[in-house]
Amino acid sequence: MDPWWSWGAMALLCLLVPGGHPVPCRVSISPEEPTVEFGTSLLLNCTSSCRNYSRLSWEVSITKTGTRGPGWVSLSIPNVTDWSLELQCFGIFGEHRDIATTTLHAYRFSPPQIYLEGDAVAGKEARVTCNASAQVSPPDPPNLRLTLRGGGLPPSTRRGPSVGLGFTAQPEQHGQEMTCEAVLRLGRRTVNASATVTLWVW
Numbered sequence: 373m374d375p376w377w378s379w380g381a382m383a384l385l386c387l388l389v390p391g392g393h394p395v396p397c398r399v400s401i402s403p404e405e406p407t408v409e410f411g412t413s414l415l416l417n418c419t420s421s422c423r424n425y426s427r428l429s430w431e432v433s434i435t436k437t438g439t440r441g442p443g444w445v446s447l448s449i450p451n452v453t454d455w456s457l458e459l460q461c462f463g464i465f466g467e468h469r470d471i472a473t474t475t476l477h478a479y480r481f482s483p484p485q486i487y488l489e490g491d492a493v494a495g496k497e498a499r500v501t502c503n504a505s506a507q508v509s510p511p512d513p514p515n516l517r518l519t520l521r522g523g524g525l526p527p528s529t530r531r532g533p534s535v536g537l538g539f540t541a542q543p544e545q546h547g548q549e550m551t552c553e554a555v556l557r558l559g560r561r562t563v564n565a566s567a568t569v570t571l572w573v574w
């Protein structure tokens with residue numbers, strides 16, 4: 373049959389059927405932008421806006437495991453070992469087919485470590501260093517920012533993976549804390565962690 377004719381006929385039918393919605397049936401994936409830590413598990417859900425599908429299924433390059441119920445089918449990934457994975461879910465509604473697509477992104481994040489380099493002697497130059505590590509799906513470099521604050525010094529923010537701050541050690545800094553906060557931006561999500569060191573000034 374001529375596809376234009378069948379589309380036209382279906383559109384006309386939708387308009388003529390009393391109470392019929394001309395809104396096409398849709399499938400959607402949740403979460404919309406899945407982002408998980410490498411090596412962890414994830415549960416995705418694909419839902420259909422209509423119940424009259426003949427098929428509702430995932431199209432993925434990994435082993436499909438999950439459950440289904442009326443209007444939905446889940447996909448369980450027990451161990452995410454791809455930095456980036458294309459996921460598709462489709463629904464077949466008579467002649468109409470709808471496809472939802474998303475990309476799963478994995479990341480790795482090691483909390484920061486902060487330390488005072490050597491001994492801080494009053495009146496002498498001292499240095500605090502903080503580093504953290506992050507990995508995201510290639511080719512993008514991780515959007516990692518490190519902020520050092522405390523010790524009576526102005527806060528300093530740099531792009532990671534390492535940030536250092538040199539200053540002249542003051543006796544009153546003895547016993548004060550310095551904190552390093554690492555913030556990794558992953559699209560709409562952020563992951564953060566911090567570490568603290570106590571200044572010891574001789």
Ligand SMILES: *[C@@H]1O[C@H](CO)[C@@H](O)[C@H](O)[C@H]1NC(C)=O
Nearest residue numbers: 410411412413450451452453
């Ligand atoms: C996930 O897979 C990796 C690599 O195959 C393996 O080293 C790790 O132990 C697995 N983790 C879990 C929780 O199964």
Ligand SMILES: *[C@@H]1O[C@H](CO)[C@@H](O)[C@H](O)[C@H]1NC(C)=O
Nearest residue numbers: 417418419439441444445446
């Ligand atoms: C998937 O979504 C449907 C509709 O929101 C919900 O009823 C169902 O429990 C969800 N399934 C899983 C496994 O979360």
Ligand SMILES: *[C@@H]1O[C@H](CO)[C@@H](O)[C@H](O)[C@H]1NC(C)=O
Nearest residue numbers: 393395397422424465466467
């Ligand atoms: C499925 O139901 C929707 C409304 O819920 C309707 O618009 C659509 O025409 C129906 N499709 C089929 C193939 O029955």
Ligand SMILES: *[C@@H]1O[C@H](CO)[C@@H](O)[C@H](O)[C@H]1NC(C)=O
Nearest residue numbers: 482483484485502503504505
């Ligand atoms: C921070 O740097 C130290 C010394 O270079 C290193 O041993 C440590 O593994 C690094 N930590 C992270 C999270 O990269």
Ligand SMILES: *[C@@H]1O[C@H](CO)[C@@H](O)[C@H](O)[C@H]1NC(C)=O
Nearest residue numbers: 552553554563564565566567
């Ligand atoms: C992460 O960020 C939130 C919001 O800015 C903040 O309240 C929280 O203390 C931070 N967590 C760590 C471990 O730094």
